[in-house]
Amino acid sequence: MNMKIDPWSALSIDDYSKLFEEFGILPFDQLLPEIKDPHRYMRRKIIFGHRGYDLISDAMNNGKPFSVMSGFMPSGKIHLGHKMVMEEIIWHQQQGADAFVGIADREAHSVRGFSWERCRDIGVNEYITSLIALGFEPEGHIYFQSDSEQVKDLAFELGSKANFSELSAIYGFTGETSVSHMLSAVTQSADILHPQLDEFGGPKPTVIPVGADQDPHIRLTRGLGHKMNMFKIEGREDKKGRHYFSIRSKSAPEDTLKELAERIPGTTKLFEGHVDVLDFDNFEELLKTVRAVELEFGGYAFVPPSSTYHRFMSGLQGGKMSSSVPDSYISLTEDPKGAAKKVKRAKTGGRITLEEQKKLGGEPDKCSVYELLLFNLVEDDEELAQIYNDCVSGQKVCGNCKALAAEKMEKFLKEHQELREVAKDRLDEYGL
Template structure:
């Protein structure tokens, strides 16, 4: 495929399965079956892939600390595509995650040239207010990149581990790319790793819900997390096929390997630059000890972040959803009655005639109206399955779905906008 995923461009992904081979993204379907109460995006396979989500699954199952983090670049109005990410953040928060939401004003300034004041206005009015209205709880963390000393300081440290060649390979940067744009990419990594700072409880699994176009940020950050850590744990085998662990120093302070060896309950052999551990029957204990020593010696011991990837919604007129084409999307601040009219004008998967529709059935998988029902408007899986079956067997006509979707869309937006007004009065609860 040789696809270049561009977080700031317009990417059209025709075959999501190719991302598994091209970028090492894992299918989400198998891990979903192990979740006790998966979100509808998970159940309906709109979340199609992941990196290391097993860490999040285990943390939820064992009631252990974990975080969720994602962000929004304040360049335009929030719409149904942004609502997907908001819902995923809120679901993880309800599952026990410490939730972080960053408003990427540094990115908007460097990539789109939007003023700082405009970034703040859009960030609050179009994203934060809707996030709160959808159910984000005050115990989470909402911040602007430009106002977060944690993020700015961490971005500076991370930049010492990155170079232009790496950024160019991941993002396609060239000699024409401005330096602020490169800094904004590193700042994204600082956003992602911030939940693991000591003031938030230290290293822990952290999941980033994103669209597939944002995967370059994940690849960069996972690489930087490895580079920042002082130690590397490897599984090894001696000439007699005996397996053991080796903890290897990556420029760790002198004496820190000896500290690890002293704290471990197993047989250890200390060498210059590494320790070999024999008989270790508890990998988590080994990992915990290594992380403790790293943090005590001024390191971070980052857990490489996990991620989930969701499918993109189609535009209402077919093709891609684009903020530059108002008829292709529905804003969260849109007049509910006008939004309902948009739905009635949307492209469907219907046949060219009523007779052909009854004979061949509709093509729900190509229908933007069915997508609205599946992504946003119908919570009950059985009800959605009935709509799908009636469509593809020719019992259900497009007008019926349009009437249902337009009514539900008007109801949702009316309710959401009422909750937005209440959310505006609660901004102080979120430190804004």
């Protein structure tokens, strides 16, 4: 199949199941019963996949530390697609996560050629202002890549574990790709991992909410985080079929294995390059000890970052949403009445004639107006189910749905833009 995912271009994925097969993304609905009061994106299967989210649900359910991190490349107007990620960040912050939002100005500078001044202007006036207006709390961390010494230093460290062959395999880089573009990819990995640095509380599960087009960054980061860690824990079996753990050094200082052998309860055997743990089967406690020793000896002990993947919104006229086609998307800063008119011109899933609509019913799964209600405008699941059923039964015609969605969109934008004005006066609370 060889599906290619590019995080720097618009992408439409028609069959999300291919992502499970090709890239090892896991279906999210299997985890849904473990999540108290899930976000509507989770309930409605808009978040369709994950990597390692069981670590996050465990942390939420048991009061353990965890983080949420995502970023935005300051490349243009903030729109409903960006709002999706912001809502996911804010929801996790409300569940107890230490929240991080990075403005990827290094990426915009290297990939889009934007000036630093333009990056900062778009970052603050488009993305950060709306983020605060949507409910991001000041206890979180908002930063620009170019201003963060932690991110820049960690990117340099991660660069020692990355090579061109790996970047080429993941991103399709060629000999024509600029070094700054490659560095921006490694910087994304530093963004994702830096919430686990000592100054932010050390190693902890961290979830990255993204669209599926950003999965290359997740794959690269999980690989680099593994390479940075000093140890690898393997489950093994002896000749008599008895299970045990073997802690193997990847790049650890000499004394670390001896320290581990002394700290781990039960019987351990120390060898050159590894220590075997023979009668201690509490993996979580073992992992905690290994990470503690690694940190004491100057390592990072990164927890592999988790991720969630949400479906893409389609354009208002069908097909892809594109920043170069204003009628295909709705910006959070555009005129509310103008946005309502866009909704009324949007492509629906209705039949050709009213007679067919009443006889066959509409097709909300093919309707960009219903999608606006599903993703953004209706919080109550019962209300949404009623709209859906009225459509497929032929009881509701497209004009009624368009009028409803247009009214809700105008109301949302008006309220959001009022909150943006308040947010502009609060920027200093967020260190901006």
